[in-house]
Amino acid sequence: MKIESVDVGFYNVPLPVVLSDSTHGDISSFELITVRVTSENGQEGVGYTYTPGTGGAGVYALIDKYLAKHIVGKDCFSVESLWEEMWWHLHYIGRGGAVSFAISAVDIALWDLKARCLNLPLWKLLGGSSNEVKAYAGGIDLQFSLDELKKQTEGFLDQGFRAIKMKVGRQLLSDDVSRVASIRNMLGDDFPLLVDANMGWTVDEAIVASKALSGCGVFWLEEPTIPDDVEGHARIASEGGIPIATGENFHSIYDFLRFMKAEAVSFPEPDVCTVGGITVWMKVAALAGAHNLPVTSHGVHDITVGLLAAVPNASYLEVHGFNLDPYIDKPLELRNGFAIASDRVGHGVNMDWEALERYRATF
Amino acid sequence: MKIESVDVGFYNVPLPVVLSDSTHGDISSFELITVRVTSENGQEGVGYTYTPGTGGAGVYALIDKYLAKHIVGKDCFSVESLWEEMWWHLHYIGRGGAVSFAISAVDIALWDLKARCLNLPLWKLLGGSSNEVKAYAGGIDLQFSLDELKKQTEGFLDQGFRAIKMKVGRQLLSDDVSRVASIRNMLGDDFPLLVDANMGWTVDEAIVASKALSGCGVFWLEEPTIPDDVEGHARIASEGGIPIATGENFHSIYDFLRFMKAEAVSFPEPDVCTVGGITVWMKVAALAGAHNLPVTSHGVHDITVGLLAAVPNASYLEVHGFNLDPYIDKPLELRNGFAIASDRVGHGVNMDWEALERYRATF
Numbered sequence: 001m002k003i004e005s006v007d008v009g010f011y012n013v014p015l016p017v018v019l020s021d022s023t024h025g026d027i028s029s030f031e032l033i034t035v036r037v038t039s040e041n042g043q044e045g046v047g048y049t050y051t052p053g054t055g056g057a058g059v060y061a062l063i064d065k066y067l068a069k070h071i072v073g074k075d076c077f078s079v080e081s082l083w084e085e086m087w088w089h090l091h092y093i094g095r096g097g098a099v100s101f102a103i104s105a106v107d108i109a110l111w112d113l114k115a116r117c118l119n120l121p122l123w124k125l126l127g128g129s130s131n132e133v134k135a136y137a138g139g140i141d142l143q144f145s146l147d148e149l150k151k152q153t154e155g156f157l158d159q160g161f162r163a164i165k166m167k168v169g170r171q172l173l174s175d176d177v178s179r180v181a182s183i184r185n186m187l188g189d190d191f192p193l194l195v196d197a198n199m200g201w202t203v204d205e206a207i208v209a210s211k212a213l214s215g216c217g218v219f220w221l222e223e224p225t226i227p228d229d230v231e232g233h234a235r236i237a238s239e240g241g242i243p244i245a246t247g248e249n250f251h252s253i254y255d256f257l258r259f260m261k262a263e264a265v266s267f268p269e270p271d272v273c274t275v276g277g278i279t280v281w282m283k284v285a286a287l288a289g290a291h292n293l294p295v296t297s298h299g300v301h302d303i304t305v306g307l308l309a310a311v312p313n314a315s316y317l318e319v320h321g322f323n324l325d326p327y328i329d330k331p332l333e334l335r336n337g338f339a340i341a342s343d344r345v346g347h348g349v350n351m352d353w354e355a356l357e358r359y360r361a362t363f
Numbered sequence: 364m365k366i367e368s369v370d371v372g373f374y375n376v377p378l379p380v381v382l383s384d385s386t387h388g389d390i391s392s393f394e395l396i397t398v399r400v401t402s403e404n405g406q407e408g409v410g411y412t413y414t415p416g417t418g419g420a421g422v423y424a425l426i427d428k429y430l431a432k433h434i435v436g437k438d439c440f441s442v443e444s445l446w447e448e449m450w451w452h453l454h455y456i457g458r459g460g461a462v463s464f465a466i467s468a469v470d471i472a473l474w475d476l477k478a479r480c481l482n483l484p485l486w487k488l489l490g491g492s493s494n495e496v497k498a499y500a501g502g503i504d505l506q507f508s509l510d511e512l513k514k515q516t517e518g519f520l521d522q523g524f525r526a527i528k529m530k531v532g533r534q535l536l537s538d539d540v541s542r543v544a545s546i547r548n549m550l551g552d553d554f555p556l557l558v559d560a561n562m563g564w565t566v567d568e569a570i571v572a573s574k575a576l577s578g579c580g581v582f583w584l585e586e587p588t589i590p591d592d593v594e595g596h597a598r599i600a601s602e603g604g605i606p607i608a609t610g611e612n613f614h615s616i617y618d619f620l621r622f623m624k625a626e627a628v629s630f631p632e633p634d635v636c637t638v639g640g641i642t643v644w645m646k647v648a649a650l651a652g653a654h655n656l657p658v659t660s661h662g663v664h665d666i667t668v669g670l671l672a673a674v675p676n677a678s679y680l681e682v683h684g685f686n687l688d689p690y691i692d693k694p695l696e697l698r699n700g701f702a703i704a705s706d707r708v709g710h711g712v713n714m715d716w717e718a719l720e721r722y723r724a725t726f
Contacts, residue, residue, distance in 0.1 A: 024455065055456035057428040062421035062461070092387065093418035093637075095590065095612055097460020098425070227458065228617035249458055254591035274456075 001117060002040045003076045006068035006106075009034040010060040011359040015323050019140040021167050023198040024052050027140075030322040031056030031361070033101070034351065035063060037109040039076045045113025046351060049105040049273040050299070050322060055098060057361070062102035066090060071106065077117075079110050083279045096251035100276045107277025108303060112346040121348060122303075123341045126282065126310035131341035133308045135301075135334065136163035136194060138320035142170065146179060153183055162337035163192035163316050165222070169200030173209055180216045189217060192316070194245070196222035203232035210240025220245040220267050227255070233264035245269055247284075248298035252276065256284045260291040267315055271298035272307060285311040301332050301339065302349045309341035327352050364480060365403045366439045369431035369469075372397040373423040374722040378686050382503040384530050386561040387415050390503075393685040394419030394724070396464070397714065398426060400472040402439045408476025409714060412468040412636040413662070413685060418461060420724070425465035429453060434469065439480075442473050446642045459614035463639045470640025471666060475709040484711065485666075486704040489645065489673035494704035496671045498664075498697065499526035499557060501683035505533065509542060516546055525700035526555035526679050528585070532563030536572055543579045552580060555679070557608070559585035566595035573603025583608040583630050590618070596627035608632055610647075611661035615639065619647045623654040630678055634661035635670060648674040664695050664702065665712045672704035690715050 137156040206224035227249040247269035259265040294315035308314040342348025500519040569587035610632035622628040657678035671677040705711025
């Protein structure tokens, strides 16, 4: 089945509430890059990627000017060879970074198209047997007051979440510890509470913080330091005593392999929109399984729920997707604390193109 | 001294001869992305980066839409903090790849501007004491017949080169061996002959090839396999017995550190246009020195000659710069086999903007 056409879109979508963490500062809008791949039988697959506000125009240009032309006329079912071709077509400026974002959006569209052509939900095409996925609510709340943080936590509990993540990395470590202790107190001992430092610490700061948080039953510590420091993460894991989650800033399978080999990560977190798409996400999940590790996720819950539903070693899905809900026809369904992968064909995320149109970005 | 304005250009420049290697296939044009940074005193610094034909529009967009705006109004002398700001401003889609190309072009312009404001040649600002740099001619000649290869070699010798690099990675290893042996025969025993596989081999193929080439006195073997495989390079170096050069596909200092720590590289080859600019190139050189290694280069000889002139551990400069000579006012000077860093202020590369104009690329 040949690829007939590829349409690329670029949008700057405002957020209703300004978000903040220890690395990205204030985030008031997100950039959305969309890809619509149409096959010669008239089916359409949709893919997308995003940024927290900067860089998206580069990703758009990479798809629009290079990848789109490169795949037109080729067999849309050959996701493996199309992926390899895209990787090598842009390898000179790639090996990760913006190129992986560009490939991700196209690869997601190709998998969606394939599942639609085969009349299957994506998670079934990928081999899953149940569409229920453990999920946690991801708060972006570093600057919240303790009251706001507690209110957010109550909201998450009301929504039925059975696991919650909060940010750490405030000016004072004692502040982090008292905030985490307060939320732990609200949740009771057995409720998974995850914390995320967004690379805010040095290795030694992270070890000190891990020890200071040792009484709070932290389920995982996410991104304690920069993703380039493999040995540092291994030290934080072994000396700090809290399992490490990381991966949102990894943009190739090689980043994950390095961390797994070095026992520097316990919860690999590939982001399907930034690691190279579904093709790479599934390989990272397999790599994790071979290393006796679970796989979790970052962002894009609407698509990732179907991937976690497909693999045998799924950990929690991060429920956080910026502000996409107003622009898709059916937000993620939560049931008894589980996220439910859609039974619709493809990945099941249908964009409201008209609603998005007003946010189309210009050059 | 504040930055007044930043002008970004994007050009698609044809090559007079189609080039080929084992990875990039046929290269008929290169993409050139230029940056002109003007300070409030009216001085202008020029930076640029390039690709062998794909991806440049993404790099252009990253500079034009994000980095340019981000640095206007800031102190043009603060190259370190500007570099850090650029890295973190685009970190989410960065950590290497296209973002490092974008930062490189801006960083080169900032260093050029700084040297011009201080009325110094760049290599003197950076601490060098002599402007003579050992140099080799880099052939892109994998598909050349043996006769063409010999003719090219004669041309290099006529130009006064005292070191030459040729491509390997042909269909048959025996073909590589006989070609290298022929050129070695032309050059005599003591003439440095380098070979470049452009990632064409698996680790074991590279080890077999290294052993097969052991009689040819190969000075270094460049990019035997993919740059993501650190341990593989360490094996090729130790089992194959030929020193390894690599780095043109490294886009951060972390890539170089990993290889040096693992004894996987003997000749680190940072490309100033793709590693993050002069700021990172100098740090990679220092990192190499600390590891008791020389530093060499990739591409962009017009700028790199000044960097190698500045450091105490310089190896050979690669003389290869696509087809930039018709668009600059003074091509690289060679004297007794040495490349000469320009005594003009800044990096000394002055673009002929009018000549370039006809190749301006549109979106």
